[in-house]
Amino acid sequence: MTAIDSKQKMPDDLRRCVEFHGHICPGLIYGYRVAKEAIRLMNLRRAVDEEVVAVCENDSCAVDAIQVLLGTAAGKGNLIIKDFGKNAYTVLNRGKKQAYRFSRKTRYEYAGKDKREFDRLDAAVANGSASEDDRRKLKRLKIDDLLARPFEEIFTTMEAPFAEPLYAPLAPSEPCAVCGEMTMDVKRVKLSDGRQVCIPCSQKS
Ligand SMILES: [Zn+2]
Numbered sequence: 001m002t003a004i005d006s007k008q009k010m011p012d013d014l015r016r017c018v019e020f021h022g023h024i025c026p027g028l029i030y031g032y033r034v035a036k037e038a039i040r041l042m043n044l045r046r047a048v049d050e051e052v053v054a055v056c057e058n059d060s061c062a063v064d065a066i067q068v069l070l071g072t073a074a075g076k077g078n079l080i081i082k083d084f085g086k087n088a089y090t091v092l093n094r095g096k097k098q099a100y101r102f103s104r105k106t107r108y109e110y111a112g113k114d115k116r117e118f119d120r121l122d123a124a125v126a127n128g129s130a131s132e133d134d135r136r137k138l139k140r141l142k143i144d145d146l147l148a149r150p151f152e153e154i155f156t157t158m159e160a161p162f163a164e165p166l167y168a169p170l171a172p173s174e175p176c177a178v179c180g181e182m183t184m185d186v187k188r189v190k191l192s193d194g195r196q197v198c199i200p201c202s203q204k205s
């Protein structure tokens with residue numbers, strides 16, 4: 001992969017991630033690399049329904065690239081966020097009953113060819129003297145570095161046991177006994193007096 005100096009050079013799949021996410025950032029690149037590697041390893045196609053599932057162990061920018069490229073979307077039930085604050089992802093392929101977990105190996109260290117410039121900008125950010133432009137340049141160096149590196153330098157890949165995740169429930173809704181708003185049956189809470197209420201109402205009473 002090559003450095004991205006301009007929008008023209010950006011690969012089409014990355015451009016779609018950036019358009020969805022709103023900006024380009026190192027976090028998005030982590031997700032982009034993981035999604036591409038999962039596609040390569042398991043020969044995946046973007047999930048139309050729930051045939052691919054992603055379990056993300058953080059709720060950072062990376063998750064958006066995973067949603068775009070794998071079709072694992074928050075509203076579809078095949079994006080599971082377990083926010084453990086880890087740069088780690090498990091991608092499951094229901095068709096082949098296969099799963100891989102990708103987790104970031106080490107603390108970030110710049111490995112590109114502009115090491116001196118990177119260190120200068122990094123130090124400026126650390127001591128508070130960095131300008132907006134410095135911050136932007138530093139981010140850009142990090143993005144280009146993360147795009148250029150071999151995947152296995154950044155992430156550890158492990159085959160994971162395939163544990164069939166539940167399909168998104170298609171549950172009927174009933175009105176909450178307090179506020180009257182339609183609430184999925186499985187999400188309603190039973191009060192001691194037997195009334196079924198929504199979660200916000202159960203927390204008020
Ligand atoms: Zn971001």
Ligand SMILES: [Zn+2]
Binds near residue numbers: 178179180197199201
């Ligand atoms: Zn209610």
